Amino acid sequence: MLTFDQLQQRFTEAFNLDEIPTNPVRLYDPIRYSLSQGGKRMRPLLVLMSCDLFSGDIDDAMNCAIAVEIFHNFTLLHDDIMDQSPIRRGIDTVYKKWNTSIAILSGDTMFALAYDYITRSRPAMLPLILPLFTQTAREVCEGQQLDMDYEEIDTVSIADYIEMIRLKTAVLPAACLKLGALFAGASHKDAELIYSFGQHIGLAFQLKDDLLDIYGDQVIFGKRTGNDILTNKKTWLYLKALEKADPDQKKQLLHYYSGKSFDAMEKIAKVTAIYNQLQINEAADALILEYYDKAMHDLDAINVPDASKEIVRDFALLLKARNL
Amino acid sequence: MLTFDQLQQRFTEAFNLDEIPTNPVRLYDPIRYSLSQGGKRMRPLLVLMSCDLFSGDIDDAMNCAIAVEIFHNFTLLHDDIMDQSPIRRGIDTVYKKWNTSIAILSGDTMFALAYDYITRSRPAMLPLILPLFTQTAREVCEGQQLDMDYEEIDTVSIADYIEMIRLKTAVLPAACLKLGALFAGASHKDAELIYSFGQHIGLAFQLKDDLLDIYGDQVIFGKRTGNDILTNKKTWLYLKALEKADPDQKKQLLHYYSGKSFDAMEKIAKVTAIYNQLQINEAADALILEYYDKAMHDLDAINVPDASKEIVRDFALLLKARNL
Numbered sequence: 001m002l003t004f005d006q007l008q009q010r011f012t013e014a015f016n017l018d019e020i021p022t023n024p025v026r027l028y029d030p031i032r033y034s035l036s037q038g039g040k041r042m043r044p045l046l047v048l049m050s051c052d053l054f055s056g057d058i059d060d061a062m063n064c065a066i067a068v069e070i071f072h073n074f075t076l077l078h079d080d081i082m083d084q085s086p087i088r089r090g091i092d093t094v095y096k097k098w099n100t101s102i103a104i105l106s107g108d109t110m111f112a113l114a115y116d117y118i119t120r121s122r123p124a125m126l127p128l129i130l131p132l133f134t135q136t137a138r139e140v141c142e143g144q145q146l147d148m149d150y151e152e153i154d155t156v157s158i159a160d161y162i163e164m165i166r167l168k169t170a171v172l173p174a175a176c177l178k179l180g181a182l183f184a185g186a187s188h189k190d191a192e193l194i195y196s197f198g199q200h201i202g203l204a205f206q207l208k209d210d211l212l213d214i215y216g217d218q219v220i221f222g223k224r225t226g227n228d229i230l231t232n233k234k235t236w237l238y239l240k241a242l243e244k245a246d247p248d249q250k251k252q253l254l255h256y257y258s259g260k261s262f263d264a265m266e267k268i269a270k271v272t273a274i275y276n277q278l279q280i281n282e283a284a285d286a287l288i289l290e291y292y293d294k295a296m297h298d299l300d301a302i303n304v305p306d307a308s309k310e311i312v313r314d315f316a317l318l319l320k321a322r323n324l
Numbered sequence: 325m326l327t328f329d330q331l332q333q334r335f336t337e338a339f340n341l342d343e344i345p346t347n348p349v350r351l352y353d354p355i356r357y358s359l360s361q362g363g364k365r366m367r368p369l370l371v372l373m374s375c376d377l378f379s380g381d382i383d384d385a386m387n388c389a390i391a392v393e394i395f396h397n398f399t400l401l402h403d404d405i406m407d408q409s410p411i412r413r414g415i416d417t418v419y420k421k422w423n424t425s426i427a428i429l430s431g432d433t434m435f436a437l438a439y440d441y442i443t444r445s446r447p448a449m450l451p452l453i454l455p456l457f458t459q460t461a462r463e464v465c466e467g468q469q470l471d472m473d474y475e476e477i478d479t480v481s482i483a484d485y486i487e488m489i490r491l492k493t494a495v496l497p498a499a500c501l502k503l504g505a506l507f508a509g510a511s512h513k514d515a516e517l518i519y520s521f522g523q524h525i526g527l528a529f530q531l532k533d534d535l536l537d538i539y540g541d542q543v544i545f546g547k548r549t550g551n552d553i554l555t556n557k558k559t560w561l562y563l564k565a566l567e568k569a570d571p572d573q574k575k576q577l578l579h580y581y582s583g584k585s586f587d588a589m590e591k592i593a594k595v596t597a598i599y600n601q602l603q604i605n606e607a608a609d610a611l612i613l614e615y616y617d618k619a620m621h622d623l624d625a626i627n628v629p630d631a632s633k634e635i636v637r638d639f640a641l642l643l644k645a646r647n648l
Contacts, residue, residue: 021462027469078432082425101406101472104428105465108402111435112461119458123451130443130450137436138345141429145351148425 001311002058007048011041014062015069020113030094030106031113034073037089044069046176047183050194053304053312056184060122064129064183067118068176071133074110075140077103082148111137121183128182136175143168150234158239162203165236170202193298197312200295204288205319210235211284214272226268232257236287237280238271244278292320325635326382331372335365338386339393344437354418354430355437358397361413368393370500371507374518377628377636380508384446388453388507391442392500395457398434399464401427406472435461445507452506460499467492474558482563486527489560494526517622521636524619528612529643534559535608538596550592556581560611561604562595568602616644 002010017036021028044065051061079085080093081103087093095103118133119126146164150156177198181191213228214237228235234257242253256262256271275281295316299309326334341359345352368389375385403409404417405427411417419427442457443450470488474480501522505515537552538561552559558581566577580586580595599605619640623633 024466024469024473026473027466078428082428100424102469104402104406105469105472107428107432108435109462109465111432112458112465115439115454115458116462119451119454126450126454127443127447130439130454134436134439134443138433138440141433141436142348142351145348145426145429148429149348149350 001308002048002052004045004049004311004315007045007052007058008041010058011044011048011062011065015041015044015066026098026102027106027109030077030098030102031110033097034077034094034106034110035070037091039073039089041069043072043172043176046173046198047180049312049315050177050180051184052180053194053302053308054181054184054186054190055304055308056180056186060125061180061183063117063120064125064133064179065176067114067116067133068172068179070110070117071114071137072172074107074114075144077107077110079144081107082144125183129179132175132178132182136171139167139171143171151232156234156239158236158243161234161236161239165206166199166203169206170199173202173205174198187303190302190304193302197295197298197302197316200291200298201316201319204291204295207236207284207288207291208319208322210237211281211288214268214275215281226264226272229256229268229271230264232259237275237284240283241275241278241280244280244283245274249274249277288320292316325632326372326376328369328373328635328639331369331376331382332365334382335368335372335386335389339365339368339390350422350426351430351433354401354422354426355434357421358401358418358430358434359394361415363397363413365393367396367497367500370497370522371504373636373639374501374504375508376504377518377626377632378505378508378510378514379628379632380504380510384449385504385507387441387444388449388457388503389500391438391440391457392496392503394434394441395438395461396496398431398438399468401431401434403468405431406468449507453503456499456502456506460495463491463495467495475556480558480563482560482567485558485560485563489530490523490527493530494523497526497529498522511627514626514628517626521619521622521626521640524615524622525640525643528615528619531560531608531612531615532643532646534561535605535612538592538599539605550588550596553580553592553595554588556583561599561608564607565595565599565602565604568604568607569598573598573601612644616640 017032020032020035047061047065047068048058051058076088077094080088081095081100085093086096091097093103094106098106118129121129143164143166146160147168150160150164174195175198178191178195181194186194210228213235214226216225227233228238238253238257242250245253253271253274256267296313299312299316302309341356344356344359371385371389371392372382375382400412401418404412405419405424409417410420415421417427418430422430442453445453467488467490470484471492474485474488498519499522502515502519505518510518534552537559538550540549551557552562562577562581566574569577577595577598580591620637623636623640626633
């Protein structure tokens with residue numbers, strides 16, 4: 001089995017931005033800009049890791065790994081327009097650096113480029129991987145729409161929220177793992193199990209993200225702590241707090257999320273205080289643990305020698321232990 | 325051979341909007357809205373017509389025909405955001421009726437849906453059709469970018485303009501025809517010829533569009549005559565006029581295209597007067613005819629019985645004779 005570092009190196013070698021066209025400059029420069037910012041390259045590594053887990057040839061899956069990385073960055077590029085986010089990974093977002101039209105069109109072209117790479121896979125693979133890739137792309141869009149919808153409506157159930165983050169953030173890592181498995185010729189059952197593993201890990205990851213936004217160390221985490229509270233984001237923490245709140249706490253929560261303007265520090269402090277009273281932190285931790293446990297059960301059930309699973313297990317533990 | 329009406333009927337029967345998902349409502353309603361507006365369904369008909377020309381089974385190519393129709397409408401949807409066009413086919417555009425974020429995301433989802441349909445084609449077809457479809461999608465984006473670029477720069481050569489409209493409007497009909505040919509198992513040479521035919525027809529069509537914008541009958545043509553002049557669009561007519569103009573005429577053209585504000589009727593009248601003096605109308609007609617002739621040569625060279633080409637020839641003649 002290849003280590004995480006080895007997989008990373010193989011991907012970095014294969015992901016050659018020089019292959020991306022240059023003209024028109026104002027179409028392809030933003031694409032190169034967006035793709036060269038790095039990030040963790042998590043999703044392509046999941047493709048390769050899973051392919052390796054099922055004893056496949058990772059070179060076989062490489063174009064698909066490149067495709068998911070381009071696709072993911074395309075979604076970020078368009079999300080940044082919709083969310084009006086001026087900064088990503090410490091630098092200007094594309095719509096900010098160029099303009100909205102260019103950001104829309106570069107994003108569209110990246111989506112096409114993702115298909116370009118995935119189509120370079122072995123012909124026999126295409127009927128297997130394309131429906132999964134396309135369905136996942138649609139689901140990610142659906143998740144983003146639900147996320148925008150939930151900003152505007154008052155009542156979001158916890159189940160609705162979980163379904164939203166499943167679509168918006170968990171199906172893509174799950175699909176990456178399944179794609180890798182398909183390239184390795186894994187059984188239908190194993191492919192579904194690794195998909196389920198990825199989905200559970202993805203849900204745990206997003207919930208941890210919500211938690212770190214409030215309880216994370218600002219210095220380590222990098223983002224401004226409490227940003228979700230400031231922007232009235234109806235995260236799991238908020239929705240769970242509403243559920244557990246007594247009438248007075250509920251009134252306060254709704255008051256601070258009413259859209260009126262408050263002192264930022266005061267708002268964060270007050271909402272966090274209610275979360276603390278209701279032990280939302282612990283409740284979130286318990287749910288995150290539950291998803292990790294489910295993921296581990298999925299992994300256990302996969303029909304490959306236990307030793308081969310070590311790197312996947314390590315990867316999950318790494319995510320579980322993260323505090324940034 | 326099937327007539328144009330028969331092809332149209334077969335497509336209309338197959339293109340079932342009920343198959344498009346419903347949730348999230350604010351994602352899929354705009355898609356259904358965009359696709360139900362009709363339009364001429366020209367591009368899917370080209371797929372089917374070409375498949376039929378080469379004696380293929382048009383049902384085989386039907387999902388691909390649906391895919392190109394969805395793709396085309398996706399590009400219109402995103403173009404309308406970029407061009408800030410509030411009206412299309414007489415009704416509000418998606419970004420106007422909903423908002424920009426929803427228009428971006430619905431468009432992205434339509435692009436995925438297009439791939440969804442194309443992927444439903446016979447598995448053996450996928451390695452043939454996907455690279456062509458994806459390359460065409462990229463080229464259409466490139467054309468749109470060039471179109472936006474040319475709004476901002478002063479000097480655009482006629483060759484640059486032709487290349488822009490080739491990418492923005494001619495490669496898609498060309499690809500549609502080639503896709504149909506591929507489904508019918510046409511020879512490589514014939515597939516290239518029908519592509520070339522489509523590209524020549526597409527160029528002629530767009531140049532005719534430029535011409536009708538100024539010389540078209542406003543009642544028949546539907547659009548406000550002279551719109552390209554009002555918006556300082558550097559069309560072939562304008563660029564050719566600049567090329568042929570004497571110093572005084574050139575000064576006037578640049579003056580009216582300088583971005584200063586003018587009375588609309590005066591501006592259209594003055595620029596049109598220069599076009600008339602320079603016989604730009606006739607020059608454009610000659611070029612359009614040249615492209616039609618090239619298209620007819622492509623068609624003549626295709627290795628199918630001449631009688632089978634009748635409907636394709638009729639179609640080209642119909643476009644050639646159009647005055648709307």
